[in-house]
Amino acid sequence: MSKNVQEQRMQALVSLCRRRAFIFQSSEIYGGLNGCWDYGPMGVELKRNVKDAWWRDMVMGREDVVGVDCSILMNPKVWEASGHVQSFTDPMVDCMQCKGRFRADHIENQQCPTCGSKNKFTEVRHFNLMFKTHVGALEDSSSVAYLRPETCQGIFANFDNIVSTSRVRVPFGIGQIGKAFRNEINPRNFTFRSREFEQMEMEFFVSADPAEAAKWFEYWKQERYQWYLSYGLTKERLHLREHAKDELAHYAAGCADIEYDFPFGRAELEGIANRTDYDLRRHSEFSKKDLTYFDDVSKTRYFPHVIEPSAGADRATLAFLIDAYAEEKDEKGETRTVLRFHPRLAPVKVAVFPLVNKDGMPEKASQIHAALKKKWNSFFDDKGAIGRRYRRQDEIGTPFCVTIDGESLSADTVTVRSRDSMTQVRVAAAQLVAHLEKDLG
């Protein structure tokens, strides 16, 4: 697709997200806050489904992973140990002419992008991307705290607590879902690069044998790549890219990105890193606590090495949205917009319609809706022509629409219309749950 077509596709999705209550600008009535977004009634269910899928597949459903939920505000020494206080910075310059501030590496030909002045910049200063605040009654250096820029450090800080209280044995993982914050100078691409975002991170602790770490690094690369495929991302748009040696952080023994072809370009959904024993060693050093692990099989004590699959919940949600988005001809040859979500991710699983609002159809439809709602997020709609009701559900990605018509009352049947094939089948009302279960689980 050409760049223009891609831009239109992205604009159409952003517009749909607003129109159908997936994603709004934060505090929009006040002009918004750059880099912050709100999930509306459809978006919140979609994102909950993405996070629940990750939790079920990565934590609760596994024998070798436990979960944790750490606070966003932590003791600031955590960020000294992690290196963020010193090194989590962007190089910035000010234009002395117009006072604008820019990333030094984004200035071309020493010319100000705002006022056009040349060679009027201050020296480069290093701007820390962590949001800073003060905890307690005093507002001085002793009370500084940061909004965590990543969730994983809470896992490292709890490593010893979890080893000593939970029945975990290397190799094992600790997973977490939670908000993180980065004061990005230039938030962009809708929810892709935002200042407030949610991570789904897991630290998988393995033995100190590099071959063992390399094996698990391979395992998690494949496992995570497959995860996105299993929830429906198009394989041709999903890429696993191994980092070159000169891209690696100084402590990392390997890193790979799972990338997706967004309309704005190929970009990272998730990073899988072999972080070696860097983090536990650093926290051990800075906290003066022994964070080694005693292996009761080999009877040795060591710092476990760590494989980290680190995913963005907002990025995954955005990828599922854009990948599901299609404009195509409907049954009548008219254009329909449809979100082809995987059934487990769809915010609404089934919609129930009385064909007309009389002859007992609304009552029957309400009964069926109430029964389905015990099991799935079901939506009742009795407004407008049936074709328009299908279109409204297509637009939010509802996999099935159940219609109650005249025959429903005489023969106790309903029609079930599939979002993707747009075909309808007639099903006995008593068989409806079993029929839907095949796809909705």
Add this chain to the structure above:
Amino acid sequence: MSKNVQEQRMQALVSLCRRRAFIFQSSEIYGGLNGCWDYGPMGVELKRNVKDAWWRDMVMGREDVVGVDCSILMNPKVWEASGHVQSFTDPMVDCMQCKGRFRADHIENQQCPTCGSKNKFTEVRHFNLMFKTHVGALEDSSSVAYLRPETCQGIFANFDNIVSTSRVRVPFGIGQIGKAFRNEINPRNFTFRSREFEQMEMEFFVSADPAEAAKWFEYWKQERYQWYLSYGLTKERLHLREHAKDELAHYAAGCADIEYDFPFGRAELEGIANRTDYDLRRHSEFSKKDLTYFDDVSKTRYFPHVIEPSAGADRATLAFLIDAYAEEKDEKGETRTVLRFHPRLAPVKVAVFPLVNKDGMPEKASQIHAALKKKWNSFFDDKGAIGRRYRRQDEIGTPFCVTIDGESLSADTVTVRSRDSMTQVRVAAAQLVAHLEKDLG
């Protein structure tokens, strides 16, 4: 119970929470951060279950409520409109002798609680409880933003977006679960009063008729009180307390607290408030946006009134923990510690044990565990005497333990032991899921 017994009970719970991986101090290896807590492997599942129960009962399971998930950082004008910038303050004084800082209303007899100096205090200053940070590259007054001190303002700011994009009609609600932050001068009572906490809030919009608002206020008071009972809180410890007129915020037409008798005293779990049309009017005024609602039945335009049930997820979790906690005699007359969680809230639903690690029992137990794990959070344990394994599950509140013994292999049966009654029944392996479903749902 005497004060001393209550204190011991609280200490025993705090100790259990740490020992069994429910709740740890945040960044404990660095000495912690006052007022911040981390949920460990058991705690994260418990709190997830509490939040999921609220979401299902208050949002997804209802016809008249939709959900939202707003950002923590919002345009600062939100907090001017809400009144927080001006009035969300505590009165503070400094001791000129020792430089200590205290809440003015906590100083008795004008004597410093730290150094004992009398009448050495500065004038009262008003200390804002919102955490402040700066967004963007400049750190000046133009870039100030706050960590939200409550989630509800994101709902009000999105009112018009949701009305115009979702099929909602007064009366209807918008629910949200999310973190909020308050720079409490004196965090205390474990997770009860912390600086970082999670709220479960719903704004229910009703017509401008005060009688209608009063009716819904009554409805939500009862509904929310019953909610805590339905998940097992002891009725004698749960109280619904109507605020006296002089306790009400100036804009409120009514307020009631749901209180629980914690070991440290009776304290608020949730507030239900009739906030009138104050919030929508204020945001309309400050944003210059029309936030009135057009009622297509009465053909009138008005600011809806709002009933707000506002619950604390951490407080609810703490109440479910302390209420479930018991020390009692077990089958053998020995003391056992048990958490009598409602089955829906229990972090682990069922544990599976081979009686001994031989004769095919571990293999059979593993098979059964794998089958149960598809449906529930199941835990496999083959370590130690069977009695000790029961005790370990009692301590984390697992409702059922399934044991595979010699007879399991010959007759394809298992024993199911109930946490609460400590009785065992023998069940055909093929009937196990159906047997557990009766209680686990």
